[in-house]
Amino acid sequence: MNLLLFTADDLLAPGRLAVSDRRLQHLHTVHRARPGDTVRVGETGGLMGQGVLVELDRQRAVIEFSLDTPPPAKLPVTLLLALPRPKMLRRILRSAAEFGVESLVLINSYRVEKSYWQTPVLQPGTVRDYLLQGLEQARDTVLPAVHLEPRFKPFVEDRLPALLAGRRALLAHPRDDAPLPPTDNRDALVVAIGPEGGFIPYEVEKLLDSGFEAVALGPRILRVENAVSSVLGRLLPAP
Known part of the structure; x- marks a missing residue:
């Protein structure tokens, strides 16, 4: 997973999201991520950007992010x-x-x-x-x-x-x-x-x-x- 995709359903607040499904598992098992790590994020159908893991445990990951990059041309x-x-x-x-x-x-x-x-x-x-x-x-x-x-x-x-x-x-x-x-x-x-x-x-x-x-x-x-x-x-x- 080179880009963590999210939708409006994942948002906790503007610029803040949480995941608890296979994306969380991927963060643990593949990225071996830790709180404070930076991850690439993108809104499905929208822009891409960077996020910071502010919380990470076995139940969920919380990421604060900003988006500023358009997706590649189709x-x-x-x-x-x-x-x-x-x-x-x-x-x-x-x-x-x-x-x-x-x-x-x-x-x-x-x-x-x-x-x-x-x-x-x-x-x-x-x-x-x-x-x-x-x-x-x-x-x-x-x-x-x-x-x-x-x-x-x-x-x-x-x-x-x-x-x-x-x-x-x-x-x-x-x-x-x-x-x-x-x-x-x-x-x-x-x-x-x-x-x-x-x-x-x-x-x-x-x-x-x-x-x-x-x-x-x-x-x-x-x-x-x-x-x-x-x-x-x-x-x-x-x-």
Whole structure:
């Protein structure tokens, strides 16, 4: 946890907050913090700054803080992702937040197991918790938007056109296509990545007909989570 995130519910008074959940445990077990230590804090959806631990025991931590730093700019990318298996989804949610994507759209595909849509990981509170973990790692405060689209054809035909308006659309698919092209870090992109085994030909053609460009990530076939990291890593702005 490189940033302790809080909300209005954690405030004791202006400039003073208390935590007693996993954040407290992290302060004890990872940071090995003590009263008087300085910690980085950020308000979810708002500014970041510094805090001082004025109280710390096994029940709670009390922090006095001030905020003066805006969060980093988001990566102008919407990730269109065939719903992965739950264990992988947890990691991808964290990664999406770490990379700073603006939004994540989880879609259905022929190769997506129906049971995946019933996983407790998709509960809003659980999704939010994994996204927050990614923000804490990356020192960011702004949550990506997450949308669920459990029906492929209605989504592609009815809602995808509006999503693609004014954006370049790239379909990362294991075929003999052109490599991922250079992009300006300010370009608004939609990047589609399929399930394990890839999109079926019908789905590929529907996406191409909608305006996607097919691109390749290289000669190796990557697991979904590695494909996500590979694509987003190439799109990050240079330091």
